[in-house]
Amino acid sequence: MPVRRWVSAIVAALVPWTVAQAFAESLPEPDGYRTENYRAAVPATLKGAKVVSTEEAVALWKNRSALFVDVLPYDPKPEKLPAGTIWKEKIRQDIxxxxxxxxxxxxxxNMETEAYFRKGLESRLGDDKDALVLFYCMENCWMSWNAAKRAVGWGYRAVLWYPLGTDGWVAAGQPTEKNVPLGF
Incomplete structure (x- = not known):
């Protein structure tokens, strides 16, 4: 782990949430999508979407009133892995x-990933652009911010963004289950 990343991790663990939250609130939203350093402080807002707390996410989950969408990256086992190479599949514990x-x-x-994203949303929401859809990943992960922003751009009008993701969910003592990427 690079020294800078290690120091950032220690500081993040020691800094009270109120200070970290104040920093995030001062971080401006970019005009476009974040294209690098996806595990970094995120803004406190997302134009066109509602940012939800852990308590709000739990209430939505208990009421089954929103589609929860995890956007964490996934690396499948390489097809041409050399013989004898050990591959350990990553297990995703999800909401x-x-x-x-x-x-x-x-x-x-790319076109294939965008089509997969659109098809994934349509498989659960149909053409209903007013259905509540909540995007998450992990804490300080721009992936969920980008995905929620993209859904807003596609005309979804009830987009929710849960910036604490599974980290906030687990910290609140909420249940998780093993999940695998949606396939078609």
Whole structure:
């Protein structure tokens, strides 16, 4: 782990939430999508979307009133892995009932990934652009911010962004379940 990243992790652990939150609130939203350093402080806002707290996310989950969409990246086992190479599949513990649309939170999407993202939303929401849809990843992850921003750009009018993601969910003692990326 690079020294700068290590120091940032220690500072983040020691700095009270109120100071970290104040920093995030001062971080301006970019005009476009974040295209690098996806694990960094995120802004406190997202134009066209509602930012939700852990308490609000839990209430939405308990009421089953929103589609929860995880956008954490996923790296499948390489097809041409050399013989004898050990591959350990990453296990994703997710908010129960979520769909995992892997890799849709990057700042630039190729045509196949964009089509996968659109199809994933349509598979659960149909043409309903007013249905509540909540995007998340992990704390300080621009992937969920990018994905929520993209959905707003596509005309979804009830976009929710949960910036604390599974980190905030687990910290609040909420249940998780193993999930796999949605496939078609």
């Amino acid at each position: 129960p009932g979520s769909i995992w649309l892997a890799n849709v939170g990057y700042g630039v999407l």
